[in-house]
Amino acid sequence: MWESVMAFDEPAAIGAVVRALDEGMGAEDLLLDVIASVQGRVGREWAADRITVAQEHAATAINDRAVTALALHPSARTAPTRGRVAVACVDGEWHALPARLLAEVLRIRGWRVDYLGAQVSAPHLVAHLHRTGPDVVALSGSLATRLPAAHATITACQAVGTPVIVGGAGFGPGGRYARLLGADGWAPDARAAADALAGGPLPQVRPGHQAIDDLPHLKDQEYTLVARSRPQLVGSVFGQLADAYPAMRAYTEAQRERTAEDLSHIVEFLAAALYTGDEDLFCGFLEWTAGVLDARGVPAASLLPALELLGRELQDFPRATATLRAGAARLTRTPLTPAGTAE
Structure with a gap:
């Protein structure tokens, strides 16, 4: 194969x-x-x-x-002998194959499956629930940057009385973010998800709970402000990066475009870390990115100037700057000062 x-x-x-x-x-x-x-x-x-x-x-x-x-x-x-499951990807999630695999496993196990595919918004999913009345929603997410959208979807499904089981790398090691966001179940893979559903109805954690109630740290508005200002942050940092990282001056246009994309991803994962209150989410992304860059002959140290510049842009955001310092320290194993320079 x-x-x-x-x-x-x-x-x-x-x-x-x-x-x-x-x-x-x-x-x-x-x-x-x-x-x-x-x-x-x-x-x-x-x-x-x-x-x-x-x-x-x-x-x-x-x-x-x-x-x-x-x-x-x-x-x-296999003829359906069990209940009905709606299988969907989180809004903004284009990695649909894991959800497709789950849908087929559930069909083989005798479930009636509505496979809704990639990038399903909460309103569209809820409309489907009203029309079809499935027993459970299986929600797939590969990217942690989609966790805020996943939270909105979980809450919306539970509000209409439908429990939600989630899976995918986006929900973190051991499903830590599944529990944080109030999902009714989590499974590490399709077999485990099918086994969990075969065990009987999922008891809802807390039907209809409001998203903000479970994440009090969001009251500081750092997540909202960073997420909304992502284009401006990327533009500002990109404009300053050639001075902070002189090697960038020799980049081709394609390399400059990829650098802008990388900056956008960094801000997205920073926002996701602020949403979950978990610095390790951001640090883990930086380590993965460093490995990808290293395979392409780009030193991991090239990320540090971007983190420093972001720290300056976000100097009035204590959780964001602390997360950026933690990320830089993870890359270098050297603590950074609050201003973002290596000690």
């Missing part, structure tokens, strides 16, 4: 799936132990700069079509 996907040979990849099913391999095992594993390796190869973004997109598309081929195979078609 890996060789076929990396050769962009869709017929060969689908043929491998169909042959495995014909020869008796379980559809669920094929979904999670083969297709999902191949997709995970695709992501790692991209992070290590061994494949391009275009290659990653092409491989993901082939894997998605392989899932479709599997779903249409007679051995994977």
